[in-house]
Amino acid sequence: MSFHAVILAGGSGTRFWPLSRAKRPKQFLALATQRTLIAETFARVEPIAHAVWVVCGKDHLDAVQREVPKAQVIVEPMARNTAPAIALACRAVERADPGATIAILPSDHHIGRPDDFRAALQAAARAADGGDLVTIGIRPTRAETGYGYLRRGAQRPDGSYAVDAFVEKPDAATAGKYLRDPAYSWNAGIFVFRADAMLDALGRHGFSGDFESMPSISIDYGVMEKEPRIAMVPGDFGWSDVGSFAALPEVRALDDRGNAVSGDAVVVDSDDCVVLAEGGRLVAAVGLSGFCIVDAGDAVLVVPRDRAQDVRAVVEALKKQGRGDKL
Numbered sequence: 001m002s003f004h005a006v007i008l009a010g011g012s013g014t015r016f017w018p019l020s021r022a023k024r025p026k027q028f029l030a031l032a033t034q035r036t037l038i039a040e041t042f043a044r045v046e047p048i049a050h051a052v053w054v055v056c057g058k059d060h061l062d063a064v065q066r067e068v069p070k071a072q073v074i075v076e077p078m079a080r081n082t083a084p085a086i087a088l089a090c091r092a093v094e095r096a097d098p099g100a101t102i103a104i105l106p107s108d109h110h111i112g113r114p115d116d117f118r119a120a121l122q123a124a125a126r127a128a129d130g131g132d133l134v135t136i137g138i139r140p141t142r143a144e145t146g147y148g149y150l151r152r153g154a155q156r157p158d159g160s161y162a163v164d165a166f167v168e169k170p171d172a173a174t175a176g177k178y179l180r181d182p183a184y185s186w187n188a189g190i191f192v193f194r195a196d197a198m199l200d201a202l203g204r205h206g207f208s209g210d211f212e213s214m215p216s217i218s219i220d221y222g223v224m225e226k227e228p229r230i231a232m233v234p235g236d237f238g239w240s241d242v243g244s245f246a247a248l249p250e251v252r253a254l255d256d257r258g259n260a261v262s263g264d265a266v267v268v269d270s271d272d273c274v275v276l277a278e279g280g281r282l283v284a285a286v287g288l289s290g291f292c293i294v295d296a297g298d299a300v301l302v303v304p305r306d307r308a309q310d311v312r313a314v315v316e317a318l319k320k321q322g323r324g325d326k327l
Helices: 037-048 058-067 082-096 114-127 172-180 195-204 245-251 305-320
Strands: 003-008 051-057 072-076 101-106 133-138 149-155 161-167 184-194 230-235 260-263 265-268 274-277 283-286 291-295 300-304
Touching (some): 003 037, 003 082, 037 101, 037 114, 051 058, 072 082, 082 101, 114 133, 133 149, 133 195, 149 230, 184 230, 245 291, 265 274, 283 291, 291 305, 300 305
Parallel strands (some): 003 051, 003 101, 260 274
Antiparallel strands (some): 149 161
């Protein structure tokens, strides 16, 4: 079996402003280790992949080539969603290596146990050998309302499971029920399939034309939720989508009071804070609890950890003010 990895790096998220900017989105930040998230993604999968591909926009081509110089790069003609990006990648891989199996990986997630992650990908590749489209379901560790879920059905002879349903993001009470029910897993957006099988499914759901004419929709909505032959392989490998500054304590070393600190920072009598002094000057925090303080040099963010997702509102405000120099 020929196994290829495709890293989707077309995102331009706003939840890590002021560190992330239009030319340097989240995947190009070193949020969890000394390497950028996309470099970590490449390093995790390279040991088991015949080839590693990256799909990105033209604005990020230079950054991709700098961070993962050994990857084969596919440049999207325009910004679209994941279904067109995956169609573009499947066509490229199928031309280069007919019959190959592909793993689709987000470029901006963190994996705490790479060996377990690679084992899950290999199990998913075996499950996809007969033509099924396979997703990796993450064992929930909290009642998370920000993720979609998978509901698994009967176990199959190869150890994978049928997928009974893709479940939308739940409210808090429902998420609590899912946490207690082993049938439910987080949908992390990690997929494995034969390139020809996905191309067939894409064609049947309106993604057979030119890239520019394809619907701009996610692979979940555009294909996976509509297909009858979907399988799930459970995954438990220390996964985090590193969704905001508030998530950094999950993936970084902490001091003895639970603070995630980097750069030239002094943190005194404070608990459960994120203090990132990335702007080349001293940042001091005293007597704080549950705050994020981020100095990017030309901009400083201060926000309660429980409102870290609202950073995107700052980006919208800057857009309305015409402050493109800070975006």
